[in-house]
Amino acid sequence: MKKTLQQRAQALGVADAYWDVDGHYHPIDEAILTYFIESLMRQDTAIQSSRQNNRFDRVKVLPVNSKQTLPLDVVVSEYRLVDERQVIVEQTQKNSLQALSLPALDSGYYTLEMVDVNGNFQRW
Incomplete structure (x- = not known):
């Protein structure tokens, strides 16, 4: 079946x-x-992605209405968090971020887009 x-x-x-x-x-x-x-x-968790193929590098599940800190394996220079309607929830340009502090989020699906200090793009 x-x-x-x-x-x-x-x-x-x-x-x-x-x-x-x-x-x-x-x-x-x-x-x-x-x-x-x-x-x-997928067995390989290191998925390479780009904006053109609209794929996600990682998928995270976070508790609803709970502030979270996401450790990063790269140093991020800027990031943007958008909800499923593509409304920007948070957007920041900072140097040398090694962890992201996210606000308490309502239930739903969110996309985190980041650019590291070398200019590489990631989408979670």
């Missing part, structure tokens, strides 16, 4: 939808679910 996309996502701990605080149901796009499944099933 072939597993559905939702069953495969659930087996990896990825929800196929979420409810926001106002009680609205938000299904996750199948392309996004497929990407998360493929990313989590």
